[in-house]
Amino acid sequence: FNAEEIDKFAIQFKNILEYVDTINRLDLKDVEPLSHVSDIENVFREDIAKPSISIQSALKNAPKKNDNFYKVPKVLE
Numbered sequence: 873f874n875a876e877e878i879d880k881f882a883i884q885f886k887n888i889l890e891y892v893d894t895i896n897r898l899d900l901k902d903v904e905p906l907s908h909v910s911d912i913e914n915v916f917r918e919d920i921a922k923p924s925i926s927i928q929s930a931l932k933n934a935p936k937k938n939d940n941f942y943k944v945p946k947v948l949e
Contacts (some may be wrong), residue, residue: 927940
């Protein structure tokens with residue numbers, strides 16, 4: 873790091889430490905630790921294969937296609 877970056881990081885680190893000190897000064901003895909901020913739980917469904925749209929239907933409005941694939945402009949060289 874150059875000197876300017878080190879100065880910038882030092883200021884940011886000082887701000888972080890001040891924020892942590894602010895939290896340390898709070899009375900949190902009756903606050904339970906959390907792993908998430910909400911009580912929402914993931915709802916998982918069974919992974920069951922079901923009939924889907926056919927390849928022909930999926931490609932019927934494609935401006936360009938190649939066999940069973942969409943044909944798109946090349947983006948990587």
